[in-house]
Amino acid sequence: MITSLQHLICRHERIAKFLLVGAAASLVHGVISWIFYYHVWGGCTILSTLVGYAGGWAVSYIGNRLWSFRSVAKQAPKIRSITRFLLSQGLSMSVLLASTWLIQQLIILYFWWYIITNNLSFTPELRQFSAGASYPPALLAGMLLAAACSYLTMRQYVFKSPAR
Secondary structure: OHHHHHHHHHHOHHHHHHHHHHHHHHHHHHHHHHHHHHHHOOOOHHHHHHHHHHHHHHHHHHHHHHHHOHHHHOOOOHHHHHHHHHHHHHHHHHHHHHHHHHHHHHHHHHHHHHHHHOOOOOOHHHHHHHHHHHHHHHHHHHHHHHHHHHHHHHHHHHOOOOOO
């Protein structure tokens, strides 16, 4: 088991490194989003997610340039890679915001459907609970979709190997 895992990591070293950097950036993103959603802006999905995502950018760029894509990043000028990184993260951020908002709305609709079909009274507290409880799973799903977009754009656009 361990040998096959080591072989898999060695074979896909860049992906494994990207995932570790992504996990660190996602942790920063998640903590900041959580704090802003529940303690600063009181339930503002888009702004909380945006601030959290921006907080993970530095971790992501530095980790991917210095570790994940190190072999090809050395050949790319820093200004060009930063510009391309910001463009790729703008696309990934759009995927994150759209998917988080959409998934949260679908989860809220499910809560409401459950409330209505079970003849429960639709109180303001229950409405607030459905919004608050739907944010963490929506954010996680959005982060996974944004991570896939981010990896593809970094590999193919930001830290692409120069043509030989």
